[in-house]
Amino acid sequence: MFAPVAHRQLVLFPAPARDLERGRIFGFPAPPDPVMGAFLDAFVLDYAEKHGWSLTATKIVRRGLAVALGLQDTPGAPLRATDILELQQVGTNTLRLLEVCDAAGLLEDDREPAVDKWFSAAIAGLPEQMRHELGRWYVVMTHGSMTPPRSKPRSEQTIRLYLRWSLPALNAWAAAGHTTLREISTDDVREVLPGSGNPRATMGQGLRCLFRVLKAHRVIFFNPIGSIRTGTHETRQPMPLPASALREAINSTDPARAAVTAIVAFQGLRSGQVRKLQLTDIHDGRLHVDQRVIPLAQPVRDRLAAWLAYREKRWPKTTNPHLFISRRTALDYSPVGIAWINTSMGMTVQEIREDRILHELHANGGDIRRLCDMFGLSIPGAARYSAILTHPDLRNH
Structure with a gap:
């Protein structure tokens, strides 16, 4: 086991981005810490064998690792x-x-989260004081609050949605000359809110979250949307799919497409359930999911059975425990993405x-x-679903 050094070599001034093409032509320096280099090289070989990597994939990672070690400012430090x-x-x-270095315990993840970059770019055009107030909201939403009023962190998707819904109002107030959310009145909110429908409901939901959090943490002293009704989301009526589209997907010659479509079409699973299915969740002709x-x-x-036979032939050395795997996930333990599932089936x-x-609803009489x-x-x-039991499209399907 290799123990990395605890210090970092300081630099006199930040260097510009490295031109690695020059190194490709003239060669890269050798790793300055041979002990660390030998440890990581052996770790890569063992990791690659356990995960069924090809010789080419292993060679590329070993070469990249040697280059990364040779360019270190602090020999022996985590990469x-x-x-x-x-x-x-x-x-x-x-x-x-990155995966190998993380597994070896020699990765320092200094990347800025994508949502942080997105947030900074989204509010860049707003006045400075307003950006500062939104930054406080963002910190509470991202990390939660351990002091009263306590709250749990919210998901990245929720944060993005609330800010997107609020941005039209924020930009309108900035254009009208407002520099802080403390200036916003109930009349200001009424002026920017759409008249009805989902646009009004979504903007209202975003602004309600924003002002509620800021007032709770005493960034503002008045919630201007508190007394305004904005309605709720209008739900879309579920409708059946054309039978021909489902039949084509279920009878596809592509084992992945046929298997995924069949298990969703017959069992009605959610996308998250399909992604997380393990090989051990199916045995004795039964599916074990969510207890x-x-x-x-x-x-x-x-x-x-056809998919599992194809899976075994295509990736005989994979150690991924998930039922469905792709060319990328066959080399690690992660589940396939929702995009892979939807693309494989040709529908969501x-x-x-x-x-x-809807079929079950029609069969059991509601x-x-x-x-x-x-x-x-x-x-x-x-x-x-039961509200549309008598819909003509459902009766004729």
Whole structure:
């Protein structure tokens, strides 16, 4: 086991971005710490064997690792993620290199989170004081608050949505000459709010979150949207898919497409459930998911068997425990992304799930309790489907 040094070599002045093309031509310096170099090289070989990497993939990572070590300012220190990402210029697979260094405990992740960059860019055109106030809101939303009023961190997606919904109002107030959110009155809010529908509801939800957090933490002293009704989101009516589209996907010659579509179409799983399915979740003809045991229909069993045979032939050395894997995830332990699932099927998981729920609804005559038990729906969620039981498109489907 290698123990990295605890110090960092200071530099006299920050150097400009390295021109690695010159190193490609004339060669890179050798790693200044041979002990660290030998440790990481042996670690890469062992890691590659365990994860079923090809000889070419292993060679690229070993070469990239040697370059990264040779360019270190502090020999023996953990490798910085930003330095590793620069190696894309010389054809190194930086994602795998980051993965290896992290697994070896020799990665210093100094990257700025993407959401931080996005937030800074989104509010860049606002007045300085307003940016400062929004920064306080962002800190509370991102990290939560351990002091009263206490709150939990919110997800990156939630933060992005609330700010996007609020930005039209913030930009309008800035254009009108306001420099701080403390100046905003109830009349100012009414002037920027759309008249009705989802635009009004979403902007209202974003501004309500913004002003509530700032008032709770005494950044502002008055919540100007507190007494204004903005309505709720208008829900979209779920409708069935064309039978021909589902039939084509389920009977596809692509094992991944047929298996994923079949398990969603017959079992009505959510995208998150499909992504997280493990090989051990399916045995004895049954699916074990979210503490439920679901018998699998024969068409699903057949397509899963075909997929597993293809999976074994295509990636015989993979150690990824997930049921569905891709060319990228076969080399690690991560699940496939939602984009891979939707692209494989040629339609979204939600569309197929809604189609399955509507079929069950039609078959059981509108039994909401059964929908809740079978698909994990809430009572209001199930009621949304039962409300269209008599829709002509559903009757004729």
